[in-house]
Amino acid sequence: MSDETTPVLIGGGQFTWRGDPGASPSPTQLLKFAAERAAADAGLGADVLARIDGLAMISFAIDAQGERRVMPHSTNPPATLARRLGARPDWSVYTRAGGNSSQYAINVAAQRISEGRNRQVLVIGAEFMGSGVKRLTRGLGFEDWDDAEDLPPPEWIGDGRPGVSAYEAVHGMDRPINIYPLFENALRARDGRSIPDHQRRLGELFAPFTRVAAANPEAWFPIERSAEELVTVTPANRMIGFPYPKFVNAIMDVDQSAGVLITSLARARELGVAEDRMVFLHGCADANDIWNPIDRQDFHSSPAMRLTGERALGMAGLSVSDIAAFDLYSCFPSAVQVGAESLGLALDDPRGFTVTGGLPYAGGPGNNYAMHGVVVMMQRLRAQPGSFGLCTANGWYLTKQSTGVYSTRRPSAPFRREDPAVLQAQIDALPRPAVIERPSGRGRVETYTVIHDRDGFRMGIIVARDMADRRFAAIIPGTETEALASLEAREGIGRSGTVARSEDDRRNLFTLD
Template structure:
């Protein structure tokens, strides 16, 4: 046993108020405290031991505002001497926080830590729709931190190309093109994968939508599964309106011994790695791959001294189908189960905190079966990446961490270009009447570089061609013009 050995000793999670009942509505802090108590009970140490944690790492709460998420949790636990760390925004943060915790424990700077996060977005919106007073504690900042969660550069905001629903389809459509797939083939892959995730969620007690769905249900567009942004209907989008919380107790091996935690409960954190791509999506060198994702996955496996063939349990972040597609393609794992949790559509996408639940799910599975697990978490717009390797077996090296390396590559973006351009990727956003409302095109320019541009709702020809299931729009030529200070793109043949 290495002095750098770091182990997860307790894992707890919960779902609350699926029935959307006012009396059951509970603020995120209370949900987190329940999950923390569950993690202590799971470790067999009792909730009283939580007052002895010396590090509290909280995943940033989005649905409700506290002065400092981690410090509020520590105060309520009675952990008065604990160091407190609250993450920034992004779905990668649970794994990034685990990397931080494991590093501190491995260096002897902490002995017992709590990783926690929770959301109550569903209950919050229930109160807001009823225009009812919300009986939760808060700081003067008021409820909600969506401004921190959306991200994007000034260029992206000017274009309106912000929000996950608009950006992830850009990667999906380009990946389909680069793989030489038809629309039907790409959608079938997405639907089969998400159907498998729904079956996993059906067996997870904290899942928000624990209903197995067939690939046909997921792929078929209709009143209950309307198109959001092409090519993703509702059942291929993350579900953010959930009340969920998760917590993990992480300790040094010596502390686990002192607490009497049996070996069968200990899951060793072998390695963790992070990576990033450039913040501005329009500057990405490609939309069919992610260098930051690939680097984080590779370095996490290398740090553990393992290859993908050594991994028994896998959970790849799945806010939209393209993310697990990119991960599985890089890992050469397309024929494997890609989620131990159930995915962000069926299990639930608790804003930044989904991968805390993934860590719970993989911990439980490794306790049951032994072996090794890999958890990958994605933040922003395939921008921030964190991966960790967990195992039921210790190793002499203990925990090994790898930080992001290098500067992400970029391409030149021409913001005010007018003239001929070629579709590189695109999406079309639909309104609630199931009609195309606007389009977004990323276009390659004749002199090199690219630009981002919108498609007018009035241009029914271009919008119709972009959402055609029979003719590939990528690679087609069009023209960018300007009117009243706004540039728009129209394919050749548009009136």
């Protein structure tokens, strides 16, 4: 195994701004702060950043297809950052949207280093919607993007397809806060729990996350909360999408950045990086589930999570019992439950599921949360030399999955990232239900949620099967308060009703019996 091509993470840095939005760092400054901290973490000066030959930036949330918010915007964020660092990387890319992007970009960068195409890569991302939204209302821009207009578009990596189909979107299945509750209710019904019992379970699952966040100096909400507090609906913790009150939802409006420096082992030694700073990627994998949720086998599992976990562990030559620490992607409780189940972990596993505190508490910086998980995992593994940590990253709606296994221990075999097409072929071959877009007549609820706004019910989202067992999506209008209230009071899955087209012929409307 050649030192020239063994990839190693030598430094990780993160930064959180909680101050006055009017004085907030620009997005590029946020990135630069994290990059400089990553260099310092490796025991190097900031001048090393000018010598990177690769730059992979995680895309800002405002660059996601269909994003509704308009903010000051660079035409090429990686190039803008490279200018600020004084760098001229040969490989400079911007990831497509998705919370898998951080781990995916690390996997790609490590592969490039293992193939001798790069020797020193910065993988980095940030989110600035915490201050950005407030600055927008004040008419404030970001001065250091004034030079961006003369830049060409970036080179993109990753799968850029929209997260859902037009059919799903018109029925409200186009936002995480609307879709992840569909998974949660399906999990509850599958396991036969009552609504009150399941709500307690959600609080018990995420209370330990708040405890970790409270001890994390970079957490957005470093506040420990009880299980009861997390799931009790109050004016401060209003219901968002049943069964999720606000306190168990990921928080995207943050100002946070994180990044890692990855080099070949030979380059790390040339730079004088101490051996005890080095963290190796022992195993990795990437795959997508069947793309559109409406087409999946069920709403309570993720074959891509299971297969990427198995592949990453297999590449590392480990089993899940060998892992000392986990950071499972935690945008909502359903993601954690499905992730744990995919790895064969019990929900009360004493090792815990987060090293940061998770997206609702440490912060959910757009597509870049998983980078924070990797940075903190590096710290954890250095404190426990030779131990192993596993990080997962989830994009869109349990759709895009990336996994990494890390340790300070040097791998015994050359780094060989499997072509993602191998796992993808297995997933694409899975059977899927028939879908009917214009159903009529009787139907049975397969899963559902009730979406709230600040004034009450906004709508119900129903996924159901017709009498021919074909799946369809529908809504219950927010004016149907009695029906929507009943879906929160007693189990809705398995209930029957009637579906018909709306008067404008745009959507399916469901009427409960």
